[in-house]
Amino acid sequence: MATNDELFKKIVSHAKEYGFVFPSSDIYDGLSAVYDYGPFGVELKNNIKNYWWESMVQHHENIVGLDAAIFMHPTVWKASGHLDAFNDPMIDNKDSKKRYRADVLVEDHIQKIEDKITKEVEKARHRFGESFDEKMFRETNPRVKEHQAKIDEIKKRFYPALERNDLAEVKAIIEDLGIVCPISGTRNWTDVRQFNLMFSTQMGSVNEEAGEIYLRPETAQGIFVNFLNVMKSARMKIPFGIAQIGKAFRNEIVARQFLFRMREFEQMEMQFFVKPGEELKWFEYWKKERMNWHLSLGIPASKYHFHDHEKLAHYANAATDIEFDFPIGFKEIEGIHSRTDFDLSAHQKFSGHKIQYYDQETNEGYIPYVVETSIGLDRTFLAVLSHAYKEEKLEDGTERIVLSIPPRLAPIKAAILPLVKKDGLPEKAREIMDNLMYEFRCFYEEKDTIGRRYRRMDAIGTPYCLTIDHQTLKDNTVTIRDRDTMKQERIKTTEISDILKANLKTIR
Numbered sequence: 001m002a003t004n005d006e007l008f009k010k011i012v013s014h015a016k017e018y019g020f021v022f023p024s025s026d027i028y029d030g031l032s033a034v035y036d037y038g039p040f041g042v043e044l045k046n047n048i049k050n051y052w053w054e055s056m057v058q059h060h061e062n063i064v065g066l067d068a069a070i071f072m073h074p075t076v077w078k079a080s081g082h083l084d085a086f087n088d089p090m091i092d093n094k095d096s097k098k099r100y101r102a103d104v105l106v107e108d109h110i111q112k113i114e115d116k117i118t119k120e121v122e123k124a125r126h127r128f129g130e131s132f133d134e135k136m137f138r139e140t141n142p143r144v145k146e147h148q149a150k151i152d153e154i155k156k157r158f159y160p161a162l163e164r165n166d167l168a169e170v171k172a173i174i175e176d177l178g179i180v181c182p183i184s185g186t187r188n189w190t191d192v193r194q195f196n197l198m199f200s201t202q203m204g205s206v207n208e209e210a211g212e213i214y215l216r217p218e219t220a221q222g223i224f225v226n227f228l229n230v231m232k233s234a235r236m237k238i239p240f241g242i243a244q245i246g247k248a249f250r251n252e253i254v255a256r257q258f259l260f261r262m263r264e265f266e267q268m269e270m271q272f273f274v275k276p277g278e279e280l281k282w283f284e285y286w287k288k289e290r291m292n293w294h295l296s297l298g299i300p301a302s303k304y305h306f307h308d309h310e311k312l313a314h315y316a317n318a319a320t321d322i323e324f325d326f327p328i329g330f331k332e333i334e335g336i337h338s339r340t341d342f343d344l345s346a347h348q349k350f351s352g353h354k355i356q357y358y359d360q361e362t363n364e365g366y367i368p369y370v371v372e373t374s375i376g377l378d379r380t381f382l383a384v385l386s387h388a389y390k391e392e393k394l395e396d397g398t399e400r401i402v403l404s405i406p407p408r409l410a411p412i413k414a415a416i417l418p419l420v421k422k423d424g425l426p427e428k429a430r431e432i433m434d435n436l437m438y439e440f441r442c443f444y445e446e447k448d449t450i451g452r453r454y455r456r457m458d459a460i461g462t463p464y465c466l467t468i469d470h471q472t473l474k475d476n477t478v479t480i481r482d483r484d485t486m487k488q489e490r491i492k493t494t495e496i497s498d499i500l501k502a503n504l505k506t507i508r
């Protein structure tokens with residue numbers, strides 16, 4: 001069994017070799033934490049986007065879409081609080097010259113203690129078998145209690161320090177916990193400083209009276225500033241949602257985890273506007289809906305959990321993350337936040353425009369509250385890819401790498417493969433390709449042995465291979481090979497479209 005680290009490296013190199021993800025500007029040795037999607041990557045990414053869009057916009061009458069510009073008026077970021085507070089506390093190790101997020105160093109330390117507790121629990125579960133009572137064990141085992149007390153103590157000191165922006169105390173905590181730099185192994189730390197994550201640039205020519213503008217760090221603000229436009233033009237009544245997919249940019253301090261933490265990435269966000277007082281009901285509703293969406297990808301429930309926020313942002317009255325079991329551990333894939341009326345009120349104040357909803361039943365106007373669901377497209381891509389990646393030993397002793405991507409999301413739905421490059425088989429195969437290509441993303445290939453071509457299709461996750469052989473010329477049948485079972489069946493060419501349609505419709 002590969003360790004998680006090795007597995008992660010294999011996934012990264014598989015993604016490059018098979019045309020899913022390339023480092024940006026690869027011939028110049030790449031650009032840190034920026035990636036390009038290759039021929040099969042872009043298909044998978046588009047399929048994930050479409051699946052999200054369908055389930056959010058098409059399947060909800062009261063959710064409409066938007067595609068706002070990346071550049072926005074600079075005051076937007078003053079109002080949203082990003083100019084003043086979209087910071088991460090950073091700290092450098094003077095020996096390795098490496099930069100870290102101070103909060104991540106402390107959270108990793110807490111995680112290590114939590115791992116010790118998990119180990120104790122698993123050992124005990126093994127020892128006691130069926131009769132094991134985990135809750136009781138956690139409450140009574142002295143070693144577990146001691147670890148838990150340490151965690152509680154760190155959290156009690158750490159979160160208030162972050163809240164107060166007391167950076168000297170954050171540094172003191174790192175020193176007191178004896179946290180060392182993983183590269184140099186030393187505790188030779190600089191002071192903790194705040195670092196704003198927004199990228200800025202200049203609008204217009206430099207000589208003109210040009211303002212500094214920012215690349216948006218989240219797509220949500222494009223939705224908030226268009227609240228009135230959308231509500232009026234699409235005649236929306238509360239509760240309703242606005243959904244958007246688009247790029248966001250953050251100058252991340254720690255950016256060493258492939259698609260997990262990028263400086264340019266894509267978000268799929270939906271802001272749901274509700275009557276004040278009803279937000280927690282909708283928060284629960286969207287928590288459930290969004291978890292069901294993840295599970296509908298065919299990934300088992302054990303790979304996901306909720307992580308409720310202990311430290312709420314000042315504008316939120318409830319927040320949770322859906323975390324996914326990436327090869328780098330359980331980490332956030334989606335945030336669900338009850339943001340109150342913070343954003344709309346701020347934009348009302350800074351723009352001078354009244355941003356209100358008029359309730360015709362009660363004859364009252366109010367600023368709606370907002371529940372947002374915000375999922376990273378690239379992190380979802382990474383989740384699908386890493387769950388799909390499998391190395392299999394076959395009965396004949398050979399090995400294969402297969403991506404068991406849910407057929408509906410697979411980059412290529414069917415490969416059209418003439419068994420040999422002669423005897424009229426390519427012509428027959430082309431005829432089939434021409435019929436199917438308007439319905440499904442297909443891939444035609446006639447080079448190499450059929451076995452090699454199957455392996456290649458397995459490695460990019462193509463659910464079906466259609467092989468055209470000499471018998472096809474006689475009776476218009478082809479073999480259809482299933483990626484996961486590798487079973488082959490003969491079917492009539494006239495049946496291909498219906499069989500593919502039936503199997504590609506459902507995501508599982």
Ligand code: ATP
Binds near residue numbers: 379
């Ligand atoms: P993290 O704590 O991991 O930095 P966050 O809490 O800042 O994430 P949000 O602001 O809630 O993230 O953004 C919503 C979603 O956008 C996240 O759940 C994640 O999937 C995605 N996302 C955020 N930052 C990045 C990034 N640098 N690279 C890729 N995806 C990202």
